[in-house]
Amino acid sequence: MKVPFLDLGAAYEELAPELDAAYREVMGSGRFLFGEQLAAFEAEYAAYSGARDCAGVGSGFDALALGLRALGVEPGDEVLVPSHTSVMTWLAVAAIGAVPVGVEVSETTYLIDPERLEAARTARTRAVIPVHLYGRPAEMAPILAWAREHGVLVLSDAAQAHGARLEGRPLGGLGDAVAWSFYPSKNLGAFADGGCLTSDDPDLVARVRRLRNYGFAEGQAADGVATELGVNSRLDELQSAFLRVRLRHLDEWNARRRATARFYLDALADLPIGLPPADDHCESAWHQFVIRVADRDGVRAALAEHGVETLIHYPLSPFAHPALRDRLAAPAAFPVAERLADEVLSLPVGPHLGEGRDRVVEAAGAALTLGAWRGRQT
Numbered sequence: 001m002k003v004p005f006l007d008l009g010a011a012y013e014e015l016a017p018e019l020d021a022a023y024r025e026v027m028g029s030g031r032f033l034f035g036e037q038l039a040a041f042e043a044e045y046a047a048y049s050g051a052r053d054c055a056g057v058g059s060g061f062d063a064l065a066l067g068l069r070a071l072g073v074e075p076g077d078e079v080l081v082p083s084h085t086s087v088m089t090w091l092a093v094a095a096i097g098a099v100p101v102g103v104e105v106s107e108t109t110y111l112i113d114p115e116r117l118e119a120a121r122t123a124r125t126r127a128v129i130p131v132h133l134y135g136r137p138a139e140m141a142p143i144l145a146w147a148r149e150h151g152v153l154v155l156s157d158a159a160q161a162h163g164a165r166l167e168g169r170p171l172g173g174l175g176d177a178v179a180w181s182f183y184p185s186k187n188l189g190a191f192a193d194g195g196c197l198t199s200d201d202p203d204l205v206a207r208v209r210r211l212r213n214y215g216f217a218e219g220q221a222a223d224g225v226a227t228e229l230g231v232n233s234r235l236d237e238l239q240s241a242f243l244r245v246r247l248r249h250l251d252e253w254n255a256r257r258r259a260t261a262r263f264y265l266d267a268l269a270d271l272p273i274g275l276p277p278a279d280d281h282c283e284s285a286w287h288q289f290v291i292r293v294a295d296r297d298g299v300r301a302a303l304a305e306h307g308v309e310t311l312i313h314y315p316l317s318p319f320a321h322p323a324l325r326d327r328l329a330a331p332a333a334f335p336v337a338e339r340l341a342d343e344v345l346s347l348p349v350g351p352h353l354g355e356g357r358d359r360v361v362e363a364a365g366a367a368l369t370l371g372a373w374r375g376r377q378t
């Protein structure tokens with residue numbers, strides 16, 4: 001039995017009647033951009049994520065970059081980012097000419113460590129991007145308190161956290177703004193690229209609406225009056241309609257992920273690995289189930305021999321990417337992030353895993369017992 005990391009074909013099949021109907025509706029409407037599907041999705045996602053407003057854009061990357069611009073972050077400004085995250089968080093900062101400044105993550109949560117923010121702050125610090133990595137909410141209360149005290153803007157990266165909750169609250173209205181990705185493999189995924197920005201500040205969202213559409217003032221789109229330097233970054237009608245369908249099923253699919261995560265936490269508890277943190281005040285969306293293993297590559301190969309596909313999020317720390325190396329404010333050491341890059345391994349946790357999870361546990365047991373035996377021989 002093969003266990004794929006994520007089965008996006010099954011994700012389509014389960015909702016095929018609803019998705020096909022949405023497709024026919026949009027195709028028949030003759031309207032493919034800026035129509036009623038986008039407007040309806042924006043309203044529905046704002047409500048779902050607990051924010052006042054939402055603007056759809058072309059990707060999660062654009063949601064971050066346009067969100068930073070809408071907040072007034074300028075070239076040369078410094079933006080604090082976690083040392084361990086997708087490189088895309090750092091790239092979005094660099095894309096607008098700002099400088100990503102790493103803040104070491106916590107060894108237990110793998111998320112930005114609020115205690116380390118102050119040491120990274122300089123006169124040029126304008127914003128911080130907490131990332132809800134792997135679906136687990138960052139510790140927003142101390143981050144927001146620190147940011148308020150020092151006049152630092154807070155844009156969260158929730159690309160992996162649709163449906164996650166902190167102290168029972170959804171994440172979309174926390175801080176100044178929140179960036180989301182609808183990349184197909186996300187918990188709420190489109191069938192192409194997509195993203196959005198949510199916020200409790202309607203003026204900020206209106207600015208993103210202008211920036212995503214060449215800087216055209218809203219209501220004057222037909223006139224094409226560019227009031228600021230915008231880009232073309234649209235969430236189209238088809239993807240909006242598909243996302244509306246999938247949003248209706250998101251909580252149920254997240255519940256399947258949660259059940260698998262609990263199953264793993266229990267079944268893998270005695271193995272010589274690090275398990276992800278799971279506590280009540282942070283309700284993770286379980287976008288990834290990430291274990292830590294000393295012999296990561298050996299265990300990964302052994303799992304593959306048992307037919308279990310795994311991924312690594314991420315094998316190279318953001319600051320080690322050649323494109324970013326020369327753009328960083330100062331060389332800094334991030335030993336926790338470097339250790340994580342060597343040790344993290346993502347197990348399948350998608351909503352269509354089904355009985356595959358038993359196979360994952362069996363294979364992990366076999367791989368790690370063999371690993372321990374190998375360790376004793378050397």
Ligand SMILES: Cc1ncc(COP(=O)(O)O)c(C=O)c1O
Pocket residue numbers: 059060061062085086088089131133157159160180181182183193194195
């Ligand atoms: C943490 C994080 N930030 C940003 C992005 C960028 O999103 P997108 O692929 O939609 O541009 C992703 C994922 O793809 C991500 O996982």
